[in-house]
Amino acid sequence: MKLNIKSYKEQLKEWPEAGHHIMAQYDDEKVIVYQSYRPAIGNFAFRNQFFGGPFKLTRMTWIKPNFLWMMYRNGWGKKEGQEVVLAIHLKREAFERYLTRAVYSNYQEDIYETREAWQNAVxxxxxxxxxxxxxxPYGAKLERRAIQLGIRNEEIVQYAKEDILEIEDISDFVAEQYKHVCANNLDALLIPEEHPYIPKDIEATKRLRLDPE
Known part of the structure; x- marks a missing residue:
């Protein structure tokens, strides 16, 4: 596995406790995002290093840069249809493009002049x-907010092949770490190392309401 792994307890000391933060593992080339799928989709993506086969380009797909947010959503890979957990090495320029073009799922009166303007943007x-x-790790809500991005139409076509550097199947790692959660042994829990991500686009940073570190 190519992810940088670090103790959950150690990271907890460094993470912001509240506010809007894009918690992610990243470097100059890539940002790691996570998705979970049923075996037919997940195994195809891992074997072929792109999304195809039973993966539908006509449906919106959601990516999450925050590992524990993904674990909450997929039940640590135990939920039906989410058994294959993928770590997607996404081109950083693609992630930046998504953030720049993203429109809120819900109307934000301080960002969009009118509800109609927001609907047109959507x-x-x-x-x-x-x-x-x-x-x-147990699924309890925190004060900190986590981001997820939905991709569709032309963007999902580009995401499926062109935007991805590598796809890792981390299902075994997830299952192993979940044992520590079930045993209430968070001292032993290892997860991908994450830090707050700040977009290069200043306007995107403002629109996303990102809090300073």
């Missing part, structure tokens, strides 16, 4: 944005 955008409560 119709014309291929990237959707949601902020939700982040969660701890």
């Amino acid at each position: 119709q014309n955008s291929n990237v959707r944005l949601q902020w939700d409560p982040d969660h701890d």
Whole structure:
């Protein structure tokens, strides 16, 4: 596995406790995002290093840069249809493009002049944005907010092949770490190392309401 792994307890000391933060593992070339699928889709993506086969390009797909947010959503890979957990090495320029083009799923009166303007933005955008409560390893809500991005239409076509550098199947790693959660042994829990991500686009940073580190 090519992800940088670090103790959950150690990272907890460094992470912001509240506010809007894009928690992610990244470098100059890539940002790691996570998705979970049923075996037919997940195994195809891992074997072929792109999304195809039973993966539908006509449906919106959601990516999450925050590992524990993904674990909350997929039940640590135990939910039906989400057994194959993928770590997607996404081109950083693609992730930046998504953030720049993202439109909120819900009307934000301080960002869009009118509700109609927001609705038009939603119709014309291929990237959707949601902020939700982040969660701890047990699934409890936190004050910190976590981001997820929905991709559709032309963006999903580009995402499926062109935007991806590598796809890793981390299902075994997830299952192994979940044993520590079930045993209430968070001292032993290892997860991908994450830090707050700040977009290069200043306007995107403002629109996303990102809090300073």
